[in-house]
Amino acid sequence: MLINPMLLQLVSEKNNLLIFYFHGLYANEDQKKAGHILPQNNITTKQFSEFIDYFLNLKYNFISIEDLLCGSLGEGPSVMITFDDGYFNNLLAVDVLEQYEVPAIFFVTTRNIMENTSMWADIIYKYRFKQAAGLKSIYQEQEFLKSYSYREINEYIFKNFGPESFKPWSDIDRFLTPEELTTLSKSPFVTIGNHTVNHAILINYEEEEIRKELLESNDFIEQRTGDRPLSLAFPNGDFNQSLLDIVEDLGFRVAFTTIGRNNKLPFENSKLLCLDRFMAEPSKVYKYADFCRLNYQPEMLYLSLKKRMLGKNKPVLH
Numbered sequence: 001m002l003i004n005p006m007l008l009q010l011v012s013e014k015n016n017l018l019i020f021y022f023h024g025l026y027a028n029e030d031q032k033k034a035g036h037i038l039p040q041n042n043i044t045t046k047q048f049s050e051f052i053d054y055f056l057n058l059k060y061n062f063i064s065i066e067d068l069l070c071g072s073l074g075e076g077p078s079v080m081i082t083f084d085d086g087y088f089n090n091l092l093a094v095d096v097l098e099q100y101e102v103p104a105i106f107f108v109t110t111r112n113i114m115e116n117t118s119m120w121a122d123i124i125y126k127y128r129f130k131q132a133a134g135l136k137s138i139y140q141e142q143e144f145l146k147s148y149s150y151r152e153i154n155e156y157i158f159k160n161f162g163p164e165s166f167k168p169w170s171d172i173d174r175f176l177t178p179e180e181l182t183t184l185s186k187s188p189f190v191t192i193g194n195h196t197v198n199h200a201i202l203i204n205y206e207e208e209e210i211r212k213e214l215l216e217s218n219d220f221i222e223q224r225t226g227d228r229p230l231s232l233a234f235p236n237g238d239f240n241q242s243l244l245d246i247v248e249d250l251g252f253r254v255a256f257t258t259i260g261r262n263n264k265l266p267f268e269n270s271k272l273l274c275l276d277r278f279m280a281e282p283s284k285v286y287k288y289a290d291f292c293r294l295n296y297q298p299e300m301l302y303l304s305l306k307k308r309m310l311g312k313n314k315p316v317l318h
């Protein structure tokens with residue numbers, strides 16, 4: 001499905017603030033076929049360059065957290081790049097960002113960095129892919145697990161795949177080391193943000209644990225980079241009002257959801273704590289970005305409907 005270019009010309013994009021989130025980057029096409037991380041979430045570095053080219057050609061300004069906080073967004077539409085989770089392969093983005101001179105924020109999950117473990121959703125994917133399971137059942141298993149705490153998820157993985165399964169398989173699925181996080185943070189085009197200690201879906205936790213997840217990850221990032229994050233991406237995009245109150249109380253200035261929606265400017269200050277983001281898709285950039293410019297992301301709409309349907313029955317873990 002493609003958008004008719006005539007339609008795009010009829011829409012004013014001047015007040016757009018489009019924010020995109022990426023996960024892992026593949027160094028080349030071959031890495032995609034290895035089955036080490038969810039292919040739907042990741043793109044090649046070539047596709048990443050094409051993404052930046054696409055928006056530069058449309059005269060969008062690429063903006064940073066500082067631009068947002070100063071309110072200096074300049075003339076014309078704006079776009080923002082964010083990366084979630086903290087994969088080692090995110091280092092591949094740095095050359096591209098420096099070549100184009102555009103900023104990006106990297107939200108990192110600190111437990112995986114501290115302990116060199118794989119993301120639980122990747123573990124499910126890798127092992128089930130090896131067992132030749134279909135994508136649909138892999139997604140269902142991942143979605144079911146999201147209603148549980150990280151401790152219960154870890155137990156489930158331990159029981160089903162064994163203790164060795166937490167070890168990454170390659171540079172494709174591994175996370176940054178603490179030293180590599182420091183290296184990443186040194187680029188003038190990079191900001192490091194908070195994505196909790198355990199990739200905790202915060203609405204499933206009590207206040208005390210939420211505070212712990214956010215403060216301990218900020219402590220670690222500050223120790224590794226010298227800067228205390230002011231920004232946060234909610235794991236799985238989930239938030240509610242009581243969570244926003246805690247986030248504000250802890251001093252975070254900017255927080256990001258995964259609701260695929262345009263942030264039309266100008267907006268109230270409170271909007272800074274729940275900025276919406278489109279997911280970057282592993283296809284040609286115009287195939288999804290044309291839709292995002294019209295404030296529409298068909299893939300995310302489909303996923304959120306599916307999630308709502310699946311969410312009704314909390315399964316028993318075994």
Ligand SMILES: [Zn+2]
Nearest residue numbers: 084085235236
């Ligand atoms: Zn994440």
